[in-house]
Amino acid sequence: MLMLGCREKTGDYAIKARLLALKIMGAITESLGMGSKYLESKMEDGMQVIAVNCYPQCPEPNLTLGLPPHSDYSCITIVLHSSCGLEIMDFTDGTWRLVPNLHGALQVHVGDHVEVLSNGLYKSMVHRVTLNNEKTRVSIASLHSMGIDEKMATPEELISNEHPKKYKESSFRDFLNFLSNNDITDGKSFIEFLKINYESWQCDQTGLSNENAPVCMNKMGEDNSRDGDYLMKFKNVKKKRKTIENG
Numbered sequence: 001m002l003m004l005g006c007r008e009k010t011g012d013y014a015i016k017a018r019l020l021a022l023k024i025m026g027a028i029t030e031s032l033g034m035g036s037k038y039l040e041s042k043m044e045d046g047m048q049v050i051a052v053n054c055y056p057q058c059p060e061p062n063l064t065l066g067l068p069p070h071s072d073y074s075c076i077t078i079v080l081h082s083s084c085g086l087e088i089m090d091f092t093d094g095t096w097r098l099v100p101n102l103h104g105a106l107q108v109h110v111g112d113h114v115e116v117l118s119n120g121l122y123k124s125m126v127h128r129v130t131l132n133n134e135k136t137r138v139s140i141a142s143l144h145s146m147g148i149d150e151k152m153a154t155p156e157e158l159i160s161n162e163h164p165k166k167y168k169e170s171s172f173r174d175f176l177n178f179l180s181n182n183d184i185t186d187g188k189s190f191i192e193f194l195k196i197n198y199e200s201w202q203c204d205q206t207g208l209s210n211e212n213a214p215v216c217m218n219k220m221g222e223d224n225s226r227d228g229d230y231l232m233k234f235k236n237v238k239k240k241r242k243t244i245e246n247g
Contacts, residue, residue: 010050014142017078017106018048021144024076024108032118034155039117039146043075046146047172053139055085058131066129066137068185073175074111074143075152081107081139089126096128112175112191113145113152116167119159124191148172167194 025043026036055066066085079086086107087096099107115124129139146152153169175190182188 013080013140014048014050017050017142018144020106021048021076021078021142025144028076028114028122029117032121032155032158034157038155039075042146042150043144046144046150047148049074049143049145051141051143053129053141055129055131055137055139057133057136059133061131061133064131066131069126069128070184071124071126071189071191072109072111072143073113073172073190074145075113075117076111076144077109078142078144079107079109079139081137083135083137085129085132085137086139087128087130091123091126098130111143111145112194113170115191116152116154116170116194119154119163120166121158145172166196167191168196170194 022040022043025039029038030036032038053066058064069089081101084098084101086099088099089095090097109125109127110122112124114122129137131137149171151169151171154165154167159165170190178188178190178193182193184190
């Protein structure tokens with residue numbers, strides 16, 4: 001009976017989270033001047049992925065992370081959690097800010113596809129999960145996007161000579177293919193991959209061809225500084241952890 005009750009409550013939560021996501025996406029497209037129904041049918045026919053994460057107590061939480069820094073591929077993610085642990089990056093100075101725990105409150109994360117849709121007016125939220133040595137943390141993340149092969153692209157109305165197109169179009173399947181070919185814990189970022197000037201930026205920094213140009217994470221320009229900062233910090237955490245393990 002307990003499992004049956006949990007199943008019913010989880011199903012009810014998933015339905016209500018989806019309805020909320022549709023309303024939020026309508027507000028986002030309206031704010032961009034595209035009208036509240038611009039993506040309505042595609043989002044209604046789209047995908048919802050729910051991930052339940054459990055982060056147990058850690059005796060030395062300063063040596064590791066529950067989840068490494070990343071942004072979500074989705075349009076938006078709605079999160080409910082049991083306690084503090086989520087940190088978001090402040091793009092203005094590259095520091096991490098702890099999200100306070102407001103009981104019963106939902107968090108809404110802007111994802112990569114909204115950044116593409118808005119041509120960079122909205123920024124996907126870079127976040128990570130820290131651990132603690134006092135109690136277990138549980139979170140429920142509901143990720144909302146269009147269909148698996150539906151391409152998200154910047155509308156022509158948001159492109160001009162002053163604001164040229166900044167991103168390639170992409171789908172959820174494109175993201176899955178990206179994951180299968182890249183290790184995000186080593187600094188590969190889907191949103192950076194989608195930037196139209198990404199390869200040319202690498203070449204400008206190194207003087208090499210696109211094929212051989214390395215990713216200079218510590219020399220990224222203004223639009224890329226967030227990834228450079230958090231990846232360098234994450235790599236430092238990994239080095240400390242390896243030192244302890246090999247100790």
